[in-house]
Every structure is written in C-alpha cells, then in structure tokens.
Amino acid sequence: MTILVTGMAGFIGSNFVYYYLRRHPERRLIGLDNLTYAGNLDNLSRLTEEEKKRFAFIKGDICDTELVDRIFSENEIDGVINFAAESHVDRSIHDPQIFLKTNILGTQVLLNAAKKHWQLPDGKWRSLNSREGEETRRDHSPRRTNNEQRTTPKFLQISTDEVYGALGPTGFFTEKTPLDPHSPYSASKASADLIVKAYHDTFGLPVNITRCSNNYGPYQFPEKLIPLMINNALNHKPLPVYGDGKQIRDWLYVKDHCRAIDMVFDDGQSGEVYNIGGHNERENIYIVKRVIEILREKTGDGEINESLIKHVTDRLGHDRRYGIDPTKITQELGWKPTIMFDQGIEMTIDWYLNNREWVEGVISGEYLEFYNKNYKI
Ligand code: NAD
Ligand code: DAU
Numbered sequence: 001m002t003i004l005v006t007g008m009a010g011f012i013g014s015n016f017v018y019y020y021l022r023r024h025p026e027r028r029l030i031g032l033d034n035l036t037y038a039g040n041l042d043n044l045s046r047l048t049e050e051e052k053k054r055f056a057f058i059k060g061d062i063c064d065t066e067l068v069d070r071i072f073s074e075n076e077i078d079g080v081i082n083f084a085a086e087s088h089v090d091r092s093i094h095d096p097q098i099f100l101k102t103n104i105l106g107t108q109v110l111l112n113a114a115k116k117h118w119q120l121p122d123g124k125w126r127s128l129n130s131r132e133g134e135e136t137r138r139d140h141s142p143r144r145t146n147n148e149q150r151t152t153p154k155f156l157q158i159s160t161d162e163v164y165g166a167l168g169p170t171g172f173f174t175e176k177t178p179l180d181p182h183s184p185y186s187a188s189k190a191s192a193d194l195i196v197k198a199y200h201d202t203f204g205l206p207v208n209i210t211r212c213s214n215n216y217g218p219y220q221f222p223e224k225l226i227p228l229m230i231n232n233a234l235n236h237k238p239l240p241v242y243g244d245g246k247q248i249r250d251w252l253y254v255k256d257h258c259r260a261i262d263m264v265f266d267d268g269q270s271g272e273v274y275n276i277g278g279h280n281e282r283e284n285i286y287i288v289k290r291v292i293e294i295l296r297e298k299t300g301d302g303e304i305n306e307s308l309i310k311h312v313t314d315r316l317g318h319d320r321r322y323g324i325d326p327t328k329i330t331q332e333l334g335w336k337p338t339i340m341f342d343q344g345i346e347m348t349i350d351w352y353l354n355n356r357e358w359v360e361g362v363i364s365g366e367y368l369e370f371y372n373k374n375y376k377i
Helices: 011-023 049-053 065-074 089-094 097-118 184-203 225-234 254-267 284-299 327-333 341-354 356-362 366-375
Strands: 002-006 028-033 055-059 079-082 154-160 207-212 239-242 248-250 272-276 281-283 309-312
Touching: 002 011, 002 097, 011 028, 011 254, 028 065, 049 055, 065 097, 079 097, 079 254, 089 184, 097 154, 097 184, 154 184, 154 254, 184 207, 207 254, 225 239, 225 284, 225 341, 225 356, 239 284, 248 284, 254 272, 254 327, 272 327, 281 284, 284 309, 284 341, 341 356
Parallel strands: 002 028, 002 079, 028 055, 079 154, 154 207, 207 272, 239 309
Antiparallel strands: 248 281
C-alpha cells in the first residue's frame, strides 16, 4: 500500500511517519508538505535506512491542484491521511486568511483528486493494491463486527476536538456534539470536516474524520503550551499564562494519537467520525507548575521556579474546557491510551532537554519575529 501523508513534517505528522513505517513494514508513505514555519524535514532524520526507502518526500502545497493531481497520476495512492494545516489558534486570531486557504481549500483539493483518481467509470471505487505479503493483523485487535479487511482506498481527515467549541464544568464531547467552533482555526477545521462529509454523502467517497484532544510529545513546535513553557523556563524567561490559567485541556501523548489514526485508517467504518482522547483533563496552570517542578528536579536549576509565571491578557474567545468521550473508538476499534500523563510529560521533558539544538533551530527566523511582535512580555 502507498499512502499520501500530508503535513508530515510537522509535530503529529512526523511522529506518525516514525510510528507507521515501523508498524507496517510492507507499506510506503509519500509525504507532501510545503514546509511552513511549523514544518521541518529534520524531524524525520532519525528514520532508518530501510525506512527511508519506503518514504518519499515532495515539497509542495496541498492547495496546488496541479501538483496534487500529478502525485495521484504518477503513483497508485491507496489512501490519504491529511495532517496538513495551519494549527496554532493564536496565529489564526492574528491572521485568519491562510487558515481558511490551507485548512479548507487545501482539504477540498485533496478530496477532489482522491475522487477523480479513485472513482471508476461505473461510479464504484477502485480496489486497494493487493495486501499480499502484509502481516495478518494485528496486535491492536479491533473489535469491529465486520472482520473483513477494507477493500477500497480511504481519505482520513485529521481534525480536532476544537470543532465542538467549549464545554462547561461537566459533560464531554461525543461524535454527536454539534459543531460550534469559536476561533478562526477551529472554524476552518470544522469547515473542512463538513467538506469531507459532503464528499462522502454526495459522491460516496470512503472517508473518516478523527477529532483528537490536545497532543504533547517530541517535535512539537515551541509556540504551543508545553514546549513553550519548557523552553522559556530553561532560558529563565517569563511563562505567559493566559488569563487565570484555569482553562482545561484534555492531554494525549502523541504516540497514542498515532495508534488511533492507524486503527481508524484501517478499520474505521466509512463515513464515520471518531473522537480520540484519554480522559486526562488538566488546568493550564497545573501543566505549567508541573513542567517547572520536573525541570527543576532534572536540571537542579533553582532559578526555574514559579516566580517565572506571568499571567497575561487572555486569548480572545478562549475556550474554557475541552473533554473527549472516547467510548466509540474504544468500543468499535479497541483503542485505549497507553501512556499516562505522568509518564508522558517526563518523556516529553527528557526529549526537549536532549534536543535543545532542535528547539534553537526551529525558533529562529519567522517564528521569532512573530513571537517578538505579538507575545513579548
Ligand atoms: P503542525 O503545525 O505542527 O504541522 C502542520 C504541518 O502542515 C507542517 O509540517 C506544515 O509545514 C504543513 N503545512 C501547512 N500548510 C501546508 C500546505 N498548505 N501544504 C502542505 N503542507 C502544509 O501541526 P500539528 O500539531 O502536527 O497538527 C497536525 C494536524 O492535527 C492538524 O490538522 C491539526 O489540526 C490536527 N490536530 C492537532 C492537535 C494538536 O494538539 N497539535 C490535536 C488534534 C488535531
Ligand atoms: O484541542 C486540540 C488543539 O490543541 C489542536 O487542534 C490545535 O492544533 C493545538 O494547537 C491545540 O490548541 P490549543 O489552543 O488548546 O493549544 P495551545 O498549546 O496553543 O494552548 C493550550 C492552552 O494553553 C490554551 O488554553 C491556551 C493556553 N496557553 C497557551 C500558550 C501558547 C497559555 O496559557 N499560554 C501560552 O503561552
């Protein structure tokens, strides 16, 4: 099988490439990424020589209709996993337009190419390349009732829990929760979800949508809460907490997200949405204090302490609480998180301590300019 993975030079995409090539030694990935400030090809430098043979990279924009069409013409693509997006809420508040272009139009360009190249003249969908030689699945033992393998290509849209808006103090997002996005970022992701649904409902394109909660782990760009706090604390810089810091996010270690994506891609029922989350809700201020505590222990640096915390003006339209109900993916596909927060945050902090040159590399240039202009304290 050959799968087109877009946005694979970013945080989740690069973690997914490592996970997937190891998990499926018979499959090939073609990566498409235009390497924005958030995309970094070095993220994939640790692939083995054998894995590199099963991975091809194309630098390009998912909005480029001709390029995307050419990729489909020149390769027999058996599936698309669309990670490519502008992903940072603060940036979307500052400058929404690129979010609409990449996240909505780019998704539609990919859907259109998939439809064009996968649909047969009789309206049916072409068959997958033979899976002969593939391992018989699988250690994640799906519980789906229909035990047959998928026979058609599939388009998997990587969406987000933010499309559901914000929760009050109780309740969870289920797949039936109405879409109610608040930021330009989440509105663009919700729009993309609706276009994906439209291609399924109108044309019958085999699709899934996953909506995951906040991820953390290696290779996350240090504009997002956890890596930003790690990096600022190591440099004794202020730790900017928006508003009262009591907003709640539901944190999932990125590898558990990658496992869920793999399972939905192979076994998700076409047309269905799957929420992904591990019931790990924490207030932002808890996260910041925990990062300080672990970093101080690991480095012995007494200057890393709570006096670095600085409450700053709240994010506009800031969603108060997210919380995922993962019952559907657990019951249908047998997915469960395997890395609990206390373990995951240690692993993440260790990774950032061991990869300080990576951080320096990615925060030079455009990011720094943006950060200084918008978030200087
Ligand atoms: P990221 O910002 O780290 O990476 C995005 C990648 O997409 C980058 O490599 C970037 O270069 C690429 N890209 C951007 N515009 C592109 C374009 N026009 N054409 C080709 N490539 C382009 O994002 P992430 O955190 O890895 O998120 C990946 C996906 O997962 C996004 O769709 C996001 O909405 C979704 N998601 C993220 C989280 C999270 O906590 N980070 C949670 C749930 C869902
Ligand atoms: O829920 C999934 C979403 O999680 C993804 O769809 C997004 O792509 C991803 O960026 C993330 O969005 P958030 O806005 O939740 O993540 P961020 O790391 O930007 O912020 C997490 C929380 O921390 C949020 O409540 C805002 C707060 N925050 C963030 C930053 C960067 C601060 O208090 N200070 C900060 O400096």
